[in-house]
Amino acid sequence: MAPNDHSVILHHFDESPFSEKIRLVFGLKNIAWTSVRISRIMPRPDLMPMTGGYRRTPVMQIGADIYCDTQCIIRELERRCPAPSLFPGGNEGLASASAMWTDKSFFQNAVNLVFGSLADKVPQSFIEDREKLRGAKFDVAAMKAAIPQMRDQFRAHVGWIETQLGSGGPWLGGGAMGLFDINAYMNIWYVRSNLPVADELLAQFPNVRAWETRVRAIGHGTRTEMSTAEALEIGRRATPQTIEVEDPHDPNGRTVGDLVDVRPDDYGKIAVRGRIVALSAQSIAIRRHDDLAGDVVVHFPRAGFLVTPAA
Structure with missing residues (x-):
């Protein structure tokens, strides 16, 4: 089946250990996915418009929803493809x-x-x-x-x-x-x-x-290849599917619509700016616009990331 606007696309390079994590999740869950091979080093001119500057590897794309960091990617794959579970014994x-x-x-x-x-x-x-x-x-x-x-x-x-x-x-x-x-x-x-x-x-x-x-022996699921330009075009023509979700317990009073910067707290501390779409204890999704990528929603985990009001 040819990739479409709802295909799971992984932007990665084969030598990346963090990408190997996600490839194994594909194998365990028997997921058909599209591989977009990116350079090990910058520039990445077709990916940066979608991530807003986030440059760690890998990044998962589903249409115009962009998932950064393996924590976030794994959580979304478990939600979309719950069987077999990544938590077979609980814990x-x-x-x-x-x-x-x-x-x-x-x-x-x-x-x-x-x-x-x-x-x-x-x-x-x-x-x-x-x-x-x-x-x-x-x-x-x-x-x-x-x-x-x-x-x-x-x-x-x-x-x-x-x-x-x-x-x-x-x-x-x-x-x-x-x-x-x-x-x-x-x-x-x-x-x-x-x-x-x-x-x-x-x-x-x-x-x-x-x-x-x-x-x-678990393998990597069913893999097909796509160019970075093709993935960018899919993102540009798609509409983000993330719905608005408030977090009534957010300890800093953040709310949907707030303009914020999100960045890792250890390395690759490049701020991605956007307006909050969805918020929870474990994740944050922000909407942003790019002339090349169009309207996208970029998803991040909360653990290991900083969220600050946009200056």
Whole structure:
């Protein structure tokens, strides 16, 4: 079936560990999706008009609704495609919160280990791009010097996974695969994909190695390809489907129609400006207009993001 205005489109690049999370969700839920491959570094002239400047990877597009950050993307995929569930044994709160471990401390450990090990092979253009993204020096020399400490920390993180797998079943949540597994697998996959020493690093963890094979076998669902220009055209001609939702318990009194800036709180702190359409404890959606993309609604999670009144 040809992609249409309601197709699930993922803007990603194949080497992205965060994108691998979403590709695995597609596999677990047997979702047919459209792949739009973006550059690993800027510019991304067809994507930025839709996101309003948000430049972390991946981004999911469904018509003129744009979903940023894996937290937000996963929540929407679970809502649209509830079976099989990402929370087969319950524990939705803990499974969702596990991203604060896997996406932050565990991911930073994996990044430092990978780039410290690659060191001299990292292109200068990539270093310069990541320095702009992070707002700080991307110091591969320092990462290389820290490899012994990063190996220690990687071992500690993987050790937690090994212990959990040894106590409750073939999956981290028990008898069925779920979000716990997808979150934790990301960094194992990232190290495995980049470092020949992955076998050595994982040798003492038989439960993890067997689990890694099971996760990989889930696959990525049914994938077709589309150009960035085609995706932008779909967004331009579509109408956002998000309905207005107030949050009566918003601790700062925000309301539908407020003009706000939304940005990550750690890196890639580029503000996206728009008027609130929907608001909850876990998500915020803002409407914005772009001359190339038309009217879009951009969705963000609340955890890990800052919402401030537009100046």
